[in-house]
Amino acid sequence: MEGSVFTPSLEGMKHIKSPEGEMLTKPFLDVCKLILPVLDKFGSAMSLVKSDVGGNISRLEKKYETDPAKYNHLYSMVKEEVDCKTATDSSSCTNGLLWLTRAMDFLVELFRNLLAHPDWTMTESCTDSYGKTLKRFHGWIASSAFTNTGCIEVGSR
Template identity: 65%
Template sequence: MPSWILKEYLTCFSPSRSIEASVKTDTALESSAAMTGTVFTPALQAMPHVKSSTGDMLTMPFLDVCRLVLPVIEKFGSSMALVKSDIGGNIDRLDAKYATDSTSYTLLYEIVRKEVAENTAKKSASCTNGLLWLTRAMDFLVELFRNLLAHQDWTMHQACTEAYVATLKKWHGWVASAAFSVAMKLVPDRKKFFSLLGEGNLNADIENFISTFSPILQENHNFLKSVGMDDMKAS
């Protein structure tokens, strides 16, 4: 990848974070990810717990699900390395905010409500921005796997490109779009990629991933839209 594109991609893919942000390692989650099954199994097992008994989105369970999606991204190899770092950084940002007052921030959207009230939500370093771009990145992954199931004749490159157009492209400037196009040239062969996803009923797990995660992500969008924070673009 040309160095100038790489530099811009690092700053533009998700403008809400620095590429130096580390991905939090959680021993319990790693152990869960090592269980027998497909790479989707741990995340699928965690998804039913993202909401409280009253239907509110819980901060840590939602972030845990996103962490458990990271091993899925790793299977793409170097083509998705920056995406993984971006997602991990936004998880860390929200996690750090939660750690400052776990009682007040038990519910995910309380973090956003506080920033909206303080007029800090639109800042590039805000947790609101972090949640928005985290949700958008997960939208991309869901759409990518939807493409792979629905279009058996598509190459990985085509499936990734179409998913990008349907989810992230409209929020990116031309530099970020160009950088993404370059990165997608590094995606693995489709057959090889599927061989890395684990043993079990892979298609069923992918379908479950799509059908279960999509409503969660849509709920994030609905809330962010309700407070005027779902349309921020890359600067």
């Protein structure tokens, strides 16, 4: 995919782990941010996805910025919240990270579908991707909203 809209993300992926194999917070979030302009190309169909992804990135960035040395690794944020018993709170960084990675799974599957099935409509591609990645995490109301609109808010459920 040299020279595609994905090239910066693919290059950035090479730098998101420390030499010890731990996920580095800033490089990870920087790579996640690279998807936001790509989502703009889809217009309003992806506006809720973009909003959720951006919101979860912002939540994690705000925490990181309070103490970059302490939160250099994503694990440190999660461990702190687990130790404080706040990891399951809807506004926790752990929850934000969970939904950010789920959204990224959805987007990867969507891009795979768009590449593998050029004859599919955007709705077909989204529906298939949603069913494979996010549907099991959403209740019937969110799933119904997806079916009716062809797109859905992916985070903070």
